[in-house]
Amino acid sequence: MKTEQPIRGKKHFIGAGIVALTSIALGVAFPNPSTKQNSIEQNNPTYQSASLIPNSNLDYKKENPRGYQVRENPADSSLLVKINPDSVDNGTLLASLIYLEGCNCSKSEKTAIGYSVLNRQRIGGKYGLTLKDVMLKNKAYSCFNWFNNNQSKDIRLKIGKVERKLGRWEESLDVANCVLSGQCPDPSNGATHYFNPNKVNPYWKNDSNLIRLGRINNSKHLFFKEI
Secondary structure (H helix, E strand, O other): OOOOOOOOHHHHHHHHHHHOOOOOOOOEEOOOOOOOOOOOOOOOHHHHHOOEOOOOOOOOOEEOOOOEEEEEEOOOOEEEEEEOOOOOOHHHHHHHHHHHHHOOOOHHHHHHHHHHHHHHHHHOHHHOOOHHHHHHOOOOEHHHHHHHHOOOOOEEEEEOHHHHHHOHHHHHHHHHHHHHHOOOOOOOOOOOEEEOOOOOOOHHHHOOOEEEEEOOOOOOOEEEEEO
């Protein structure tokens, strides 16, 4: 297999940074931060090809203003990414969540996932006051659970070659910007929770405080709204 050359030069670095955060869809959001989350299916091939890197002493030398660093592994053309949640902007963090939770989903489903963050922020309280608080709340969104459980200063990802070429990170970034600007309407009509029934069976799905909204345009996820 022909390998790609390491990223060189400012222009190449910026291009690499755009795709740097692409990863997986774990597909579940939990309403109660104090309750243990359901397990991720470890045999999920997407999870294996673009997984979190819990222990890594990699030399991250390239950094961009959006708050993350990236290096390329020429052996398999993957990208290894380190994200600083303290300095990353809301748009990039939301795009990361949208991609991690719904990388293989339609644009409307990605939009609904993004709006779940805004809908939780409007409720506030247990969900958090700011967008970043809502997204990084412990056990709130499963894609960030490893980061929270290990009290890490950085979120580290491995992005496979296929994920790099599909351009799904760019779509996630577009959706995040559209959601934050209000240019895209909420297709879920206020959803605060969702899960993929093919991957998990969350404890909260029969919660009396949630209204089941169902699927959105044949979405992979089932959506729910807190009342």
